[in-house]
Amino acid sequence: MLLRNKLLSYLVIGLLSMIITGNSVSAQTDSLEEDTTVYVVVEKMPYYEAGQTAFYKIISDSITYDCFRFNKEESISSKVYIEFILTKNGDIKDIKAVHNKSVNECFTKEMETILNKCGPWIPGEQNGKKVNVLMMIPVIIEFR
Numbered sequence: 001m002l003l004r005n006k007l008l009s010y011l012v013i014g015l016l017s018m019i020i021t022g023n024s025v026s027a028q029t030d031s032l033e034e035d036t037t038v039y040v041v042v043e044k045m046p047y048y049e050a051g052q053t054a055f056y057k058i059i060s061d062s063i064t065y066d067c068f069r070f071n072k073e074e075s076i077s078s079k080v081y082i083e084f085i086l087t088k089n090g091d092i093k094d095i096k097a098v099h100n101k102s103v104n105e106c107f108t109k110e111m112e113t114i115l116n117k118c119g120p121w122i123p124g125e126q127n128g129k130k131v132n133v134l135m136m137i138p139v140i141i142e143f144r
Contacts, residue, residue, distance in 0.1 A: 038085055038132045044125040046086045046133050048118065055118060059139060062114045067106035078141045082111050088130035090121045098136070111139070 048055040081098040095112040124133035 036132065038134050039124065039126060040134045042124040042126040042131055042133055046090075046124040046135065047122050049120045049122055058118050059114055062117075063139075063141075064110065065141075067104055067110055080107070080139045080141060081136050082115070082139055083134065083136045084115065086121050086123060086133050086135050088123050088132055090123045092116060092118075092121070 082095065083098055084092050084095040086092060092115050095108070095115055097108045097111060123130040125131065
């Protein structure tokens with residue numbers, strides 16, 4: 001929890017670009033062959049192959065508001081951060097919503113479904129090698 005709070009306090013968002021202090025979230029290795037280190041900042045950050053605009057269009061076209069309880073006369077605006085690991089193979093894993101008042105498990109599952117259907121990402125690189133990178137993206141939810 002402390003690590004998440006520290007990461008959030010240093011977060012500067014420019015769509016998918018981020019600046020977070022530190023070099024890695026963990027330095028665990030299951031074996032000498034498989035490096036499972038997850039970085040938060042790398043020399044070459046990962047990016048969505050079709051571009052940021054296409055990525056956010058997929059999210060806005062796919063998201064439903066069935067998971068939210070609100071009065072239909074209300075106007076609500078909320079920013080939710082979706083955190084995931086982009087693997088060195090370009091796959092997405094360990095998706096979770098950084099919770100605030102408007103987020104629930106249903107929304108997290110919905111975002112997992114949407115992100116898994118997005119298609120290929122270009123993995124991050126450190127010292128010329130593809131590496132796992134922790135990503136955090138903002139999703140703005142608006143009811144008007």
